[in-house]
Amino acid sequence: MHVLAFGCGRHNLVRHVLNVATTLMIRRAATTVFVVAASLNLAFALANVAANPAQDPQPKTEPKQKADPKGQAASLTGCVDEQDGKWVLVNNQTMAIIATLAADGFPTEAFAKYLGHKVNVRGTGSSDGPGSTFKVREIQTLSETCAAR
Numbered sequence: 001m002h003v004l005a006f007g008c009g010r011h012n013l014v015r016h017v018l019n020v021a022t023t024l025m026i027r028r029a030a031t032t033v034f035v036v037a038a039s040l041n042l043a044f045a046l047a048n049v050a051a052n053p054a055q056d057p058q059p060k061t062e063p064k065q066k067a068d069p070k071g072q073a074a075s076l077t078g079c080v081d082e083q084d085g086k087w088v089l090v091n092n093q094t095m096a097i098i099a100t101l102a103a104d105g106f107p108t109e110a111f112a113k114y115l116g117h118k119v120n121v122r123g124t125g126s127s128d129g130p131g132s133t134f135k136v137r138e139i140q141t142l143s144e145t146c147a148a149r
Contacts, residue, residue, distance in 0.1 A: 075122045076134060079146035080114040087111040089134065092118055092146050099125060099134040111136075118143040 078089040078098045087101040087108065101111060104123055119141055125134035 072124050073122070074125060074134070075120060077118070077120045077142065079118050080111060080116065082111075082115060089119075089121060099132045102133055102135045104135040104137045111139075114139055114141065116144075116146055117141050118146045 076089055076098055079092045079095075080101070081088050081090050081095075083097070089098045089101055090096060091098055101121065102108070103110060119139050121134065121136045121139050123135045123137040125132055
């Protein structure tokens, strides 16, 4: 009888070990499924954000123009860029051309040291919109970098 009890005990022990092993396998499988599902959800969310970037509210009004009562002297703010061999001032958010820059009282090559900088230029010019020429008398660096936000 003692041998029979030992045999039943071994059977119960084997069944218990199998139950524990099965339970662990089920938990690992459930965890794996959860991790894969979470990863796919994150991947789809990132793909959606990349495909549909949030639209920024209307950009700040740039260029900033200040004119005296005669309408001659003005100030523009933007980023210095070189396009088609000409120096231009572009909007730092939309990168649209604000004005073509012309040096007034200094060499045109001096614009090169401001390439890619956000600046405030003072001088004279027409305010006809993009493509207008602005004669720059003074340049003030606002930031050494210029990037769309």
